[in-house]
Structures are given as C-alpha cells and as structure tokens.
Amino acid sequence: MRKLFPFSAAVTVISLFLNSCETRHYKTTAGNPVRKPHPTSSNTGSSTTSASQTEREYQNLIKTYKSETADVLTDLLNDSSDNLKTSITVENNSRCNMVLTISGNNYFKKIPIGTNKIGAVMVPKNQNYNLSGMICNTVYQKTKFITSSYNVKLSN
DSSP states (O other), rough: OOOOOOOHHHHHHHHHHHHHHHHOOOOOSSSEEEEEEEOOOHHHOOOOOOOHHHHHHHHHHTTTOOOOHHHHHHHHHOOOTOOSEEEEEEEEEESSSEEEEETTEEEEEEEOOOTEEHHHHHSSEEEEEEEEETTTTTEEEEEEEEESOEEEEEEO
C-alpha cells in the first residue's frame, strides 16, 4: 500500500526538490551527533586549514558527482518496504560546503553538499553506516543502523 502524504506535504517536497535541483528537506529524529573540533594544520605540517582542504575536496568532487535524485524521491514518496535500498538525506545549514562520507559493509561514497543544500543517496537497507564530514572546521561523525529513510540536519 502506498503512503499518502497530505497535499501540502507533497507540494513542499516537490517545491524543495525544484528549488535545490539535487536536494530535499527533512527533519531528523536522530540523537545529537558527535562534534569535535578539528586541528587546523594538516599532517604534512603545512598551514593549510581543514576548511580549505574540505573546500578543495568539495570543488573536485562536485565536478564528477552523479546525483541520485530520482531514486531518492521515489523512495521518499512511495512505499519502499519491498525495496532493498533506502535513502539517506543530509541538509547542510552551515556557512561552509562539506563532503559527507558514508561507509558501510561493502559500501563507500562521498557526497558533496553545498551550503544551505541537501544531499541524498540510496544505500542498502539493514546495515550499519558511518557518516562523517567536516563542517566549518568541526567534525561530524555518526554511526547509524539504517532500516528505512534517514534524515539529518546539520549546522554550525
């Protein structure tokens, strides 16, 4: 049976999708993630800051990244209980671009998420995933067992 969204919720999802081209907005019900300050110097001893390293990685990744928007929207709007995959969406409400790394059993992906944008990806269900990234010199790190759609909102 399909999940029925109220008309206004469907319009909101579609509107956010069209406004962000690759993103959706959802609120997380998860607990607070671990946030740790990150040193500003690299392992090589240079004075390059972590924020600038993340920005370089973001700029390089955004050139080749392939969005999974259609699959994520299908997962969010339809009953996906028989599907072997589900979606993870992350809203970046910080003033910095970020690269989110999602890793799990035989799964690894880096997702570039611009400031005030939402990134999303489809992952196999019923697995533990490590989500990590750098947000304006602050480390975001969370481990979550994913059984259905998972949504996170991050800010600095």
